[in-house]
Amino acid sequence: MPIVNRIADFHQELAAWRHEIHAHPETAFEELGTAEFVARRLQEFGISVYRGLAGTGVIGTLAGARPGGRAIALRADMDALPIQERNGFDYASQNPGKMHACGHDGHTVMLLGAARYLAETRNFAGTVHFIFQPAEENEGGGRVMVREGLFEKFPVEAVFGMHNWPGMPAGKFALRAGPMMASYDIFEITVKGKGAHAALPHLGVDPVIAAAQIAMGLQTITSRNTSPLDSAVVSVTQIHGGDTWNVIPDEVVLRGTTRSFKSELQDAIEAAIRRIAEGVAAAMGAGVALRYERRYPPTVNSAAESDVAAAIASEVVGEANVDRDVTPTMGAEDFAFMLQAKPGAYVFIGNGPSNGAGLHNPHYDFNDEILPIGASYWARLVERLLAKGP
Ligand code: NI
DSSP, rough: OSSSHHHHHHHHHHHHHHHHHHHHHOOOTTTTTHHHHHHHHHHHTTOOOEEEEETEEEEEEEEESEEEEEEEEEEEEOOOOOOOOOOOSSTOOSSSTOOSSSSSHHHHHHHHHHHHHHHHOOOOOOEEEEESSSSSSSSSSHHHHHHTHHHHHHSSSEEEEEEETSSSSSTEEEEEEEEOOOOEEEEEEEEEOEEEEOOOGGGGGHHHHHHHHHHHHHHTIIISSSSSSSOEEEEEEEEEEOOOOEOOEEEEEEEEEEEEEOHHHHEEEEEEEHHHHHHHHTTTOOOOEEEEEEOOOOOOHHHHHHHHHHHHHHHHHHGGGETTTTOOOOOOOOOOOHHHHEEEEEEEOOOOOOOOOOOOOOOOOGGGGGHHHHHHHHHHHHHHHHHHHO
């Protein structure tokens, strides 16, 4: 059974909504216009709307035509990125420095498409909650929603998420049970030396050299401290220090990110960063201050819900087009917080060829051809999971 016919009927309307949202991108926790757009559509469909969770979050709640006590949630993210769009099409971003470069415009519309169809047909028993969350990028809107009582206000037995994947053909899905995306932590190391004239280095403590040694030392964490069978990344992404040619500065700041699939590894990596930074600095007579922040946990799919998600995806696009054992990525996703709270599954939907413009690229665009595919997946997931009444 392929795309839902009724959803295919309003494909052009979905594309128009997507363009509307694409042209007016809003970044973390400022998704006021997008939230308004989403709430209006849901109300037009006759779906009850709850607003204000995590600021701009919107939750639509729909009961099936048949009685049932079960409930599930489907989640889409609404936020854009602080990127200047380089696309020239007529629905390109009208907000300077902001862009839907991760396809959250498409995610929002695929879920709206499913909501419209399900509100028309209500061919299920129980309740579905449509979660439209803010601030997926960096700021953890998913964490805020969970903290503000998402699943106490809207109790569910499982929660499902979806992200487009450029480079994967349109009409394909991919997922895996277990870890699918990595944890995302950040660190900042301030190396404290003693400033001096560059011609008289013996009178100071050089934080530039200490910082360089620390940056190299951090490279040994994944080669010497974590198991070769565990995936982990430690990337130093910034080094800031000094203002001119002939002055050894007082301080240098290193920043970076770490990724892994296990919370024990997050602990081990944090401890190793501290040991190396403090030890190397001490060896050179310098001091350090370390800030290590856990941003997102790993995104881990539960086994039963992954099976269900794969079966539904197979219904929509055919068994051969569903990869049930996709290679995990070291990217991160704040849907992880919802999966920590509830069982569920996160799937990738193929966005077609990336043509060198992958996610977060100023030339990226969501592929309108997959709107009815994603919407059909959501719709069938509800109809199958909530097929039976009490
Ligand atoms: Ni994204």
